[in-house]
Amino acid sequence: MDSNSPASPFPPIAQYAFLSDCHTGALVAPDGSVDWLCAPRFDSQSVFGSLLDRGAGYFRFAPYGINVPTSRAYDPGTNVLVTTWHTPSGWVEVRDALTMAKREGPDETTPHTRPPADDDAEHLLVRTATCLEGSVRIELVCDPAFDYGRTREPWVLDAGGHTADISGAGLSMRLHSDLALGVEGDALRGRHELAAGETVFCALSWGASLDGPTDAADAVARIAATRDFWRRWLSRALMPDHRLRPYVERSALVIKGLTYMPTGATVAALTTSLPETPGGERNWDYRYTWMRDSTFTLQALHYLRLDWEADEFMQFVADVEPDEDGALQIMYGIDGRRDLTETTRDELSGYQGARPVRLGNGAFDQKQNDVFGAVLDSILLHTRRSERLPARLWPIVKSQAECATAIWQQPDQGIWEARGKPQHYVSSKIMCWVAMDRAAQLAGIRGEPDLQAAWGATAQEIKDDILAHGLSDRGVLRQHYDTDALDASNLLAAHFGLLPGTDERLHASVLAIADELSEDGFVLRYRTDETDDGMSGKEGTFVICSFWLVSALMVVGEKQRALDLMERLLRIASPFGLYAEEFEVAAARHLGNIPQAFSHLALIEASARIILAERLEEMSL
Missing domain, CATH: 1.50.10.10 (Glycosyltransferase)
Incomplete structure (x- = not known):
């Protein structure tokens, strides 16, 4: 890119964080947007493809009107992302994970040919936001574009306003949240002002049952279980006590x-x-x-x-x-x-x-x-x-x-x-x-x-x-x-x-x-x-x-x-x-x-x- 060219709307490749549940993976941009997710497998069609075209779908869960976080890092020893934001009115911590849980029966979404392990993917992207200090307006925008951006379908909001379904190109998905949800154009949106100590969540499911967290405590627990999975797995590896x-x-x-x-x-x-x-x-x-x-x-x-x-x-x-x-x-x-x-x-x-x-x-x-x-x-x-x-x-x-x-x-x-x-x-x-x-x-x-x-x-x-x-x-x-x-x-x-x-x-x-x-x-x-x-x-x-x-x-x-x-x-x-x-x-x-x-x-x-x-x-x- 020419030094006199306008800034690219695409974040630098190195600024993306990687999430995984060992069935698929996601890339999270600095502004809190999931810009890449293929479901239900690594090689499936993209649902969020903004990585390759800014109009090919994204999923943002972050403070409203704030695009630059204070810090982004993995929970040590995991593939769980922790992002801390400082807004004019307060501080908020967002956690993102493709969640893992104890296996309960066969996986109908991505069937195994190998003997299944004790833990397996939930086929869920879970995101939580906790206000650490002051108050923070949190925003949810979920705008999927199936089949690498080719197919857009309408969201169907349930009567309670906290879950919504969408299907396209042979894939069905459900978004769960304790935020009040509404549909604007092709996107599902929610907004809420968090008070200090308050936690809210959203979770996108593409599993056979489309189940997801029932409340914020459930969402927090699922991310914690995923953190524990990664640390247990890493503890099995023989790691040298060395600067590398x-x-x-x-x-x-x-x-x-x-x-x-x-x-x-x-x-x-x-x-x-x-x-x-x-x-x-x-x-x-x-x-x-x-x-x-x-x-x-x-x-x-x-x-x-x-x-x-x-x-x-x-x-x-x-x-x-x-x-x-x-x-x-x-x-x-x-x-x-x-x-x-x-x-x-x-x-x-x-x-x-x-x-x-x-x-x-x-x-x-x-x-x-x-x-x-x-x-x-x-x-x-x-x-x-x-x-x-x-x-x-x-x-x-x-x-x-x-x-x-x-x-x-x-x-x-x-x-x-x-x-x-x-x-x-x-x-x-x-x-x-x-x-x-x-x-x-x-x-x-x-x-x-x-x-x-x-x-x-x-x-x-x-x-x-x-x-x-x-x-x-x-x-x-x-x-x-x-x-x-x-x-x-x-x-x-x-x-x-x-x-x-x-x-x-x-x-x-x-x-x-x-x-x-x-x-x-x-x-x-x-x-x-x-x-x-x-x-x-x-x-x-x-x-x-x-x-x-x-x-x-x-x-x-x-x-x-x-x-x-x-x-x-x-x-x-x-x-x-x-x-x-x-x-x-x-x-x-x-x-x-x-x-x-x-x-x-x-x-x-x-x-x-x-x-x-x-x-x-x-x-x-």
């Missing part, structure tokens, strides 16, 4: 919050079409599960001893249907569906004018050769942790190893899902090596010596090919076999152990990315003027790549550089400790979908490497 602990805890809460509890799948991000290039076309739908995330997800969950969640995710991977050749797709829907056909909603303005707004993801049927390594590394991690190789996973091991053997010499679209010409991407070769190396280890665990030997030989053949064709004349890993351009995905060579940390080729490759593929220290995926990715426009630095660089620097013995970069990355977190996909250094702003699971997974891994190194140093004193 708060960042690891928040990242763990994000990853859990992006997990679809009914199947165990994890969405890559809550949102769709938040731009990687301001005002540009690099806008993607991330509300799906990428197989490449699997190994990073498993690594983070097992590191934190969150073994139940790790097993749930692994079972989801075991359930998905492969392609005809036996290969897993690069991504699936959170219910395991394979068809993620991409469409656009050209009537929506897009965030700050970034168009098109995309639904679905056209990369779902791309051939990306890295997927086999991600899946097999995940299975090996899980097998080591659980001390057994489940029988239902062995066929997946065989099919992915066979696929990797058949295709590793073929070009593909690469880890970044480039929409240009297929190439022999080095990172794809690295991940094919990972596939065969892990498959050989799994065959050894399974007691299959012939397969172990055969797959191990293929792994060595791939590694030899990479070292013969994937290094530039100066001994640095290149993006693909026909270029000397750099690519941050080659940091995975350090992550997965293609070469030992003492190898000069790995050391040179890591330092080349640190010195030549960075902007003010933050790492780019690649330089867009050197890469045919099929898109126009520049993009920001990638948060995950910067965290990968921290880990890689630790691997090659550049500890101080790793620590310095880690500190810089921690400083750019949003006020809520969240990370989007990218960070634009010049404007110091977050870009892309938020919160981004990959970014938080990479933070956990980088933290783990730093913590482990420091603990080992302490032991050697």
Whole structure:
């Protein structure tokens, strides 16, 4: 945006707070408006879509006429938002939560394919306001626009004036409140002057029964129960007593919050079409599960001893249907569906004018050769942790190893899902090596010596090919076999152990990315003027790549550089400790979908490497 341009009506991406009930999530703007909510699932149509078009629906519960709060923060150890407002006449505290409660029977709204846990979503957004001092006029405006803003329907107010129903695009919702409600145009409204000590509430339900709180005390209790759920869950994780602990805890809460509890799948991000290039076309739908995330997800969950969640995710991977050749797709829907056909909603303005707004993801049927390594590394991690190789996973091991053997010499679209010409991407070769190396280890665990030997030989053949064709004349890993351009995905060579940390080729490759593929220290995926990715426009630095660089620097013995970069990355977190996909250094702003699971997974891994190194140093004193 030009410095002389008028202020954008869209809040900065980093100013949004994230709520979750492990079935769907919401984003709350600084002015108290829910600008993004898809119901009943992460990948459902949006009900409030002001994030992508200011006319696509919102839900505000905040002081009347006041848009800037005094403070906004999570209740510690939770995904419950607490916002404090100072008005000319008093102080008020608003609490927001997608509520959780003890499970009572099957979930008819979003049925489970995994064994249900003791706690589950209520399919309720509950909001309370308590006047702390003086008096405050509180305002409720609930203005849903179903199907990404396409469908507006009338509210039907009950006789008592405290509940109202609305249905659109196949979804029914009910708003409960102790405020007197009225309908103005398409919006449901309420207004009340709160006295000191008084609490009021509103709650939006989309569950099968449309039940909600009966009064303010009930609403307060539901939010408290949700707070307790998140703290109980976090207490199960093994958190290090270390200066990085708060960042690891928040990242763990994000990853859990992006997990679809009914199947165990994890969405890559809550949102769709938040731009990687301001005002540009690099806008993607991330509300799906990428197989490449699997190994990073498993690594983070097992590191934190969150073994139940790790097993749930692994079972989801075991359930998905492969392609005809036996290969897993690069991504699936959170219910395991394979068809993620991409469409656009050209009537929506897009965030700050970034168009098109995309639904679905056209990369779902791309051939990306890295997927086999991600899946097999995940299975090996899980097998080591659980001390057994489940029988239902062995066929997946065989099919992915066979696929990797058949295709590793073929070009593909690469880890970044480039929409240009297929190439022999080095990172794809690295991940094919990972596939065969892990498959050989799994065959050894399974007691299959012939397969172990055969797959191990293929792994060595791939590694030899990479070292013969994937290094530039100066001994640095290149993006693909026909270029000397750099690519941050080659940091995975350090992550997965293609070469030992003492190898000069790995050391040179890591330092080349640190010195030549960075902007003010933050790492780019690649330089867009050197890469045919099929898109126009520049993009920001990638948060995950910067965290990968921290880990890689630790691997090659550049500890101080790793620590310095880690500190810089921690400083750019949003006020809520969240990370989007990218960070634009010049404007110091977050870009892309938020919160981004990959970014938080990479933070956990980088933290783990730093913590482990420091603990080992302490032991050697």
